Amino acid sequence: MADLRIDLAGIKSPNPFWLASAPPTNSGYQVQRAFEAGWGGAVWKTLGEPILNVSSRFAAVSFNGQRVAGFNNIELITDRPLEVNLQEILETKKRFPNHAIIASLMVEPKQEKWHEIVKKVEAVGVDGLELNFGCPHGMAERGMGSASGQVPELVERQTHWVKEVARTPVIVKLTPNITDITMTAEAAVRGGADAISMINTINSLAGVDLDSWNTVPHVGGKGAHGGYCGPAVKPIALNMVAECARNRFVNVPISGIGGISNWQDAAEFMLMGATGVQVCTAAMHHGFSIVEDMIDGLNNYLDDKGIASVMDLVGQSVQRYSNWGDLDLNYNIVAEINNDVCINCNKCHIACEDTSHQCIDMYTESGRPMLKVREVDCVGCNLCAIVCPVDGAISMVERRSTIPPMTWNERQSLISNFSR
């Protein structure tokens, strides 16, 4: 049994699986049930001046029968008074002293407002703070959430105000609604953040109803942009985590969030530099019990790999994430079709013929239709293997290049000596 405990900037939890700040962490009732189910930590639904929500609030994008491929919401932060939440945090912490409870906070960008709320939540014994600079709707129009989180100076200044009074570790939660997330991550670090978390939701409109022409969701015939999350955003979140992890100025632990639905997703985020993960949509879709499979799966994976502690996974893939200009231009792979497994649907041929390099030939052998890759024209793009519906029918195999490795950057510096 591997050691699943993590320590994220001094915040300890029995496993790396935390619930993200969202409806699953609205109340003491829910967080306590989540801890009973096995979650290692919970970031409480964002605390601030109690807001008013609209109805309806959520929409989901289903894709080809996969329900909730993406999830969209126009919900704001907590609508309950601070004292109600604090009382429940106190009770929950008393019942679960070894689980991590992090208070997510959002107030106006004023020093005294941050000081006030930090002191109040720390008084009930939270293990850490998460500053919500990410919520893209509603609160942003009031100068909070992503409106703060998109401006590096505001991130730095507000983090600094929090650090002036905070006694527990401060995590800064970043918005993905920005071109380069490392700019705000660096600002958080300059402000004194002990850790960063990402991503919050991505600006989105789930759809338009083709009968009524209303937005999805709509509130009495009107819509407003919401925030997108769930499995569809995972690659975006993973890249943002990786970009921060490999940035030498962002030298604080990362809590990874965005589309994490199972132990494999969690392990990927940890390999790419996250010390732990947070989950929202998957828990909303399937309930708290999904954490059981997450714990078992991660544990078995670590045992199979002979890794004693989950902390040993953190960041192992970061050095493999590089810049395009440092990739070897002469590394070669080609597609290989196994005609014993192929069902002759011809999707690979169509994809290659219509949208790639026209290198999959159709022929017949003893009256049987067959497909063959013309290797000399194959550029190793992977498209045929991606569209192939049968496991094992197409493999991408390495072909040793006849010329030595050379990156684009090396090539450009070589050629620059000859430009006359």
Next chain:
Amino acid sequence: MTMSEYLLSLDEMKQVDAYLDKGFQVHSVNENLSGMFVEFKRLEEVVSLQILTAEARKYFAAKLLEQSMF
């Protein structure tokens, strides 16, 4: 015309090899919208070659590296 460039790239690589085998040295390399333009020089003799295909441009860079190392 398809994206299949194998034969053309082979031909271009052969031309690169041919100049190098004859004792020419790469003198200048310039790239623009039309591809790569290489001038080979042997004593006072200068010849130019336009390289179109991606594979041959990669190959040429490898040859240029060889020339630069010796």
